[in-house]
Amino acid sequence: MKRIVIADDHEVVRSGLRAIVETRSDWIVSGEATNGEQAVAVAVETRPDVVIADYSMPLMNGLEVSRRLKSMHLRTEVLILTMHENEELLTEAILAGVRGFLFKSDASKHLIFAIEALLDGRPYFTGVLLEKLLHEYQAGKQNTSDMLLTAREQGVVQLIAEGHTNKSIGVILKLSVKTVETHRASAMRKLRMSSTAELVRYAVRRKLVNP
Template sequence: MNTLFSNLSRPKTEVSVVNGPTAVRILIADDHDVVRSGLRSIVELRAGWQVVGEAGDGKAALTMALALKPDILITDYSIPLMNGVEVTRQVRQRLDRTEVLMFTMHDTDEIITQALAAGAKAFLLKSDAKQYLVSAIEALANRKPFFTGKLSERMLHSYLAKETERVIPLLTPRERMVVQLIAEGNSNKQISALLNVSIKTVESQRSAAMKKIDATSTAGLVRYAIRNKLIEP
């Protein structure tokens, strides 16, 4: 874990009351207590910035975001139950005033593309937090995007490279969710309950995902989830 966040810990989920009409209200979602505490310690040094809540998984993050309507959601990509991209997509669909900062240790082209397509307006690596976190939040508070120079170059190179790449079918957001939940060890019945859909629907989405990624077993789905950072090995 980055030394920025060492020797800190907080409860897995916490909500606080925010006063003042001009406060920038921030919700933090990460499954590591030490990361959430590190983010909170940086945010609360700034006058007018307030952490309204902390969530340790994606479902809790979405529930809290809908209830608290923060100005900014800071979310990791690899969080349990609902990954950061799916949280971002649903938050941006339902809360047009909430900006999202994708905060992660992963910087693959696919993850960056997924985050932007879902509606994240800023992308920051955890290793760059000490240098850029404040600037990223300031940009989002002013409705502006934020990317480090290094990531901007990556995005440009990725865009240019796509001109010659073979087109591979992408998983839908729900198919990604099903793959993530399978890789986390959930059964079809448990996934059905978590997503509030029928077992038949789960089986159909599982089958579609396996066909797209050319997987022939659950192990293949797990390998895909690890390779694409849906879960951490």
């Protein structure tokens, strides 16, 4: 029996995904989560084969969930769901170790295939995403990945935008306050920003938080 965890902060989305997953008699939803921190905790507890994670979640986005699980050496694949057609998100997902990336609008048609691929050790990206990634390579834009925020920096920026202090961010991400400050400074330097307000606007534009 293959175990699947579903992480999304909208109950109706979780219910829809569960209904699709449960069409397979050899799969079971071993847990659900409403935010990224909870997703990691449920994954640690239930040791699923696949975590279906919304890109935009409170406390910790889907990419940070993937990074955290990879750091724990769990044999769990992460399938990111998003509403946003953005090639930069795809690049960031790949850099975070994500091997599955799917638009929510495609979930009804592609979710089963995506999970099957990840269970077989194969990556899965919908066709339009592959086209975007190929275009990015052909346009010679891959060097821009060096300027992207790391998954950890994005996680810190998201929590800053949600109103957390450096101390509370450290508790959530299990980092020292000094390390949080380092990631914050690094993100601001890469983004050429000088204020928290600018970071918040960046987080809203990138759909890390809801406005």
